[in-house]
Amino acid sequence: MLKVQEIRELIKLVDQSSLDEFTYEFEGSKIKMKKNITGTVSVTQPVKQVAVPEAAPAPQIVETAAVRQEVKAEEPKVEATKDAATDTSNLHKITSPMVGTFYAAPSPEAGPYVKPGSKVSNDSIVCIVEAMKLFNEIEAEVNGEIVEVLVKDGQLVEYGQPLFLVKPE
Template sequence: MNAKELKSILQALQEHEVSELTLETPDYKLTIKRGGEVQYVAAPAPVVIQPPAVAPAAQPVSHAPVATPAPTPAAAPAATPAPKVETPKEDTSKYVEVKAPIVGTFYRAPSPDAEPFVKEGDTVKKGQVLCIIEAMKLMNEIESEVSGVVRKILVANGEPIEYGQVLFLIEPA
């Protein structure tokens, strides 16, 4: 959910004097209560519990002179990451990008046990269904904008997607 969507939800709540709203998707749960309380929980994020820090043991107090230790050399600088090797990217300018028209969850097939709508290398016609995006429990079929060959599928099945994210690259026929 981006800031623009959240702002429009908050405006609608204020206009309609809604006192509490809970919005739950596979990716997150958002609860808003009038009076300023906002709770956002990302669903797949694991909970990490840190053990409490242990205080160092108390040192006995001695009145004898204590020799000051020699200064330790500065810590070696952290290892620098290996330089990135630029892999030549395939020229995608000849492909038509099929972008997500909404935020949701990407599905390649109509059901978990069904064959995917399309595979890389398949020939598609304009208007043919390429995938489904689930948004707020509604299944939205995404159709091909052109006839051609599916060259790349850029999203994994069941993956959350953002508005405008490129889903497919199609080489026009």
């Protein structure tokens, strides 16, 4: 079975050659390429499905459009968070030092390390961020009171993403 990259190479070779038609059969798979009058190459395969480069851009465009829609849908949420942060500019943000999964408690049965109103010191553990099966305890790095928890338990977090707002003492 040919890989997509190999099929693309075949298309380039046929396109650059003086051939008008090319057929390739191997283990029950068949690829047939014909040059049109305009010089473009078309690929058909009646026996097995093979990714055809001509069809590949369509799903990518659809996927990209879907991603763009998701990003646009999330932008107002991010802006709302930024607006809230600007109103509370005197608060310290505890940010994620890595990409991973946020856990508010040491185990599913235990209560959260901190919640709004909890007092923390600079070496207090406020949460765990799991990355690659390693559980990393995150410290407050500031003395103060937790004002807000910005992420939910089990949520994926990015590097530098604010996790908590702390009112410093």
